Amino acid sequence: MREAVAALPCETRERIGQQAREVREREARGEPVACPLLVDDRCAIYSSRPLICRTQGLPLLLDTEDGGQEVDFCPLNFTAPDALDDLEEYYLVPLDRLNLKLVLANLDHCRAAGLTNTVSGVRHPMSNIILEDE
Secondary structure (H helix, E strand, O other): OHHHHHOOOHHHHHHHHHHHHHHHHHHHOOOOOOOOOEEOOEEOOHHHOOHHHHOOOOOEEEEOOOOOEEEEOOOOOOOOOOOOOOOOHHHOEEHHHHHHHHHHHHHHHHHHOOOOHHHHOOOOOHHHHHOOOO
8 A cells, every 4th residue: 555655746745645644533523524536536546455445345245233234335336226136145245254254364464474463453554654764
């Protein structure tokens, strides 16, 4: 990801840096944030985006606290009022199973890269990666 950002035009890198600083400030105040890599509503490093980003936008099947299930989705991907009505369960992604597979894939990657278990489970906010040298 760092290499992809470094390869961007200077103007785009500066914009992303400013957005990353704004994200840090908003997160510190507990406000909602958008990914600092979004430039004009598009990912600036789309072809190099992290694995977690590649799963966004899918219709997700969530387990609820009462033992039931519900569907969650990005409203940008399903804009028609009844868009999910005809969507078969086959097309829903069970979030808990997906997250487990992502964790296992991350652990395999970290082991192959020689990272320790104490490092492999750490969340790295995009803004921190972008602003690492500041």
